Amino acid sequence: MQWNLDQLQAFVVAVEQGSFSAAARKIGKAQSRISTAIANLELDLGFDLFDRSNRLPVLTEQGREMYIDARSVLSQCQRLSSRASMLAKDEAVSLTVAIDEAVPIEAFETFFVDVAKRFPELTLTILNGAQQDIAHWVEHKQADIGVMFHFAPMSTNLDFISIANFRQSLIVSPTHPLAQYKQPSLTQLKQYRQLVIRNRLSGEQGITISPTHWFIDSYYYISSMVSHGVGWALVPEHVARNDWYSGLLTELSTRQISGSLNMEMGVVKRRDKGMKQVLAWMHSYLDSMFNTV
Amino acid sequence: MQWNLDQLQAFVVAVEQGSFSAAARKIGKAQSRISTAIANLELDLGFDLFDRSNRLPVLTEQGREMYIDARSVLSQCQRLSSRASMLAKDEAVSLTVAIDEAVPIEAFETFFVDVAKRFPELTLTILNGAQQDIAHWVEHKQADIGVMFHFAPMSTNLDFISIANFRQSLIVSPTHPLAQYKQPSLTQLKQYRQLVIRNRLSGEQGITISPTHWFIDSYYYISSMVSHGVGWALVPEHVARNDWYSGLLTELSTRQISGSLNMEMGVVKRRDKGMKQVLAWMHSYLDSMFNTV
DNA sequence: ACCACCTATCCGATATTGTTATAGATATTA
DNA sequence: TAATATCTATAACAATATCGGATAGGTGGT
Known part of the structure; x- marks a missing residue:
């Protein structure tokens, strides 16, 4: 491999312009450069890229294959260049x-x-x-x-x-004792186990209402456990929505719960x-x- | 874009070897070439690729990004080269x-x-x-x-x-009159419409037994029409197999049909x-x- | 302090690349 | 058929780049 990018570019532009002279005009170099560049490239690859028996050069079968590869090399180069100029402007790539x-x-x-x-x-x-x-x-x-x-x-x-607020839903299993109340009171909620989100690393945790509660670090584990009747929980509305429809979970009113039930997403x-x-x-x-x- | 492939190679090998000198030894060039190649590349890109404050050069953040791009450019080049050498040996790519x-x-x-x-x-x-x-x-x-x-x-x-032979199956719809016979005779088959494969272009066609027959150019249309009771047909075994299982088609014995029921696949x-x-x-x-x- | 190994730079020889000019070939047009 | 325009290939020569080797300066380990 001793060919270089200039030769590849000469080749590709020549193919696209249909003639060596046109390619030279396009790139802004002398015609002889295109001619020699392509001749050298052919010498190096070991076969002809163009059939020159006619007035205008026409791609050989092998040339057609190489054109594909050459274009992909050049487009990779262009990608490198454009990413480089981003980096030069201290932009992220x-x-x-x-x-x-x-x-x-x-x-x-x-x-x-x-x-x-x-x-x-x-x-x-x-x-x-x-x-x-x-x-x-x-x-x-x-x-x-x-x-x-x-x-x-x-x-x-x-x-x-x-960037957004999500309402929290109060969910229980349809078979859970709380499911019979549409608007459970705080006293009622406190009688049952609450499953509370808790960040494993920071210790950050959700609103805790019931004295008996478990901390779990994933909303999906929580809603799965709730659906199995382990307890009740407050989770972002959309997390549980699929399970309401399938009847695995029931949503109850949160009117009796004081304090903000909004979670921030950001x-x-x-x-x-x-x-x-x-x-x-x-x-x-x-x-x-x-x-x- | 004035950088060239030698510079990219110098850069990539230097990264992989961990030092400019090692890269020079690896490639078999003088150390000064690696040094100047990378310096010129950096000049061209507009930022440093290596942090040279230590004894050994270590990639900058931007260098790390460029390394990825450079490697992909070089591997594209390698692909071009290897496909070119295939073509030079008159091999297909x-x-x-x-x-x-x-x-x-x-x-x-x-x-x-x-x-x-x-x-x-x-x-x-x-x-x-x-x-x-x-x-x-x-x-x-x-x-x-x-x-x-x-x-x-x-x-x-x-x-x-x-390269292989496939048996032909005789298929009818379970509701078709022929379905009652396990081994239909030629006479019986001739009483009903046969759906025969026929090549749209060459006119090549399958075995025709019944005097009332339709020609169709796709086995899948044929088996679909057979399953709707339009007639009976001979099709490659595997084409109809799924439909036997689902009960849409019934296979009958072909013992009474003379001549080869094998199709060649090739x-x-x-x-x-x-x-x-x-x-x-x-x-x-x-x-x-x-x-x- | 010494040694081993690194990078950057300078230098002269060499090779490559670039331009211009020209020759030969091939279509188009009068 | 002859003139014209346009194409490719190549020679001659100038400008430039690249090459390896030598050297200077730095760094880390012993």
């Missing part, structure tokens, strides 16, 4: 987004499509983890940005920007990391996605 | 296989996996078509090789190499096309796949 598994992922499908459209060269990595992993990943630089729920203040290294990022263009764009996108509709 | 839709495709899954293993640089295209399309595609160079059934002699331009290729290595390999593979087990 790869980004890891960590999303709480309890966040409704459907809401982000169009988001990711739009990211791909807006930043075609961006290498995006998506991590999906339990509640407690998200902030941890962001804080320890395994993720650039995270989307998660929270109740309590974050580590001081992290910025939390709220974006976390490291405080020390600059708000690069991509991050800024993502944030304003998510903000308008959830807050203006 | 891309191949189109056309497969009759009536051929059981499951039989070819491991085949394609093995092709990919044996010829990693091969660009494979698979066409799936009705009976009559296959030979046509191969004859008109839209496919290099075809897998199909046949009864009658082929065009003289085509080689047919038999490989077609143009007679004028040389048996390149890939084709030879494919043929012997398919041969042993069907004939030695």
Whole structure:
């Protein structure tokens, strides 16, 4: 392999322009350069790329194959260049987004499509983890940005920007004693076991009402256990919605529960990391996605 | 973009070897070349790739990104080179296989996996078509090789190499009058409409027994019409097998039908096309796949 | 302090690449 | 058929880049 990119470019442009002279004009070099470049390339590859028996060169069968490969090499080079110029402007070219598994992922499908459209060269990595992993990943630089729920203040290294509120649902199994009450009172709730979300790492935890309660670190485990009659729980509305429909869970009124039942969903990022263009764009996108509709 | 492949190679090898000197030894060039190559590359990209404050150079954050891109450019180049050397040896680098839709495709899954293993640089295209399309595609160079059934002699331009025999099944709908007989006689069969396969282009056709018959150009249309009680038909065993199980079709004995009920499945290729290595390999593979087990 | 090994830079010889000019070939047009 | 325009290939020569070797300066380990 001694051929070089100039030869490849000469070849590709010649194919696309249909003649060596036209290619030379297009690139802005002397015609002889195209001619010799392609001749050398052919010498190096070991076969002819063009059939020159006619006035205009026409691709040989092998040339047609090489054209495909040459174009793909050049487009890889272009990708390298464009990513390099992003880096030169101190812009990010790869980004890891960590999303709480309890966040409704459907809401982000169009988001990711739009990211791909807006930043075609961006290498995006998506991590999906339990509640407690998200902030941890962001804080320890395994993720650039995270989307998660929270109740309590974050580590001081992290910025939390709220982008949406979710109502919490009070759920029980249809066979649970509480299921007979449409609007259970606090006293009634306190008689039964409550399953409470609790962040394994930070210790951050949800609203605790009943004196008998278990802490669990995943909303999905919680709703599964609730459906088996282990107790009652407060979970984000969408987490349990599928199970209402299938009859595994019943939703009860939360009117008797004092205090805010809203959970914030938001974006976390490291405080020390600059708000690069991509991050800024993502944030304003998510903000308008959830807050203006 | 004025950087070149030598610079990228110097960069990549330097990363992998951990030092410029080691990279120079590895490539077999003077150390100064690596040093200047990388310096020029950095100058061109607009940022440093290595942090040289320590004894050994260590990748910067941007360098880490560029390393990924550089490696992918070089591997594309390698692909181009290896495909070029195939072409120089007059070997095929891309191949189109056309497969009759009536051929059981499951039989070819491991085949394609093995092709990919044996010829990693091969660009494979698979066409799936009705009976009559296959030979046509191969004859008109839209496919290099075809897998199909046949009864009658082929065009003289085509080689047919038999690789397997399939039994034909006699099928009727469970509600069809013939379904009451386990072993229908020829006389009985002649009383009802037969659905016969017929190649739209070549006119090649299957065994015709009943004086009242329709010609249809797809086995799947045939078995679908048979299941609706339109008539009876002879089709390759596997085409109808799913429908036996689901009760849509009944198979009857073919003992009373004289003549061969075997269909040949085989490989077609143009007679004028040389048996390149890939084709030879494919043929012997398919041969042993069907004939030695 | 010494040694081994590293990177950056300078230097002269060499090779490559680039331009211009020209010759031969092939379509188009009058 | 002859003139014209346009194409490719190649020679001649200038500009530039690349080559290996030598050297200077730095760093880490003994």
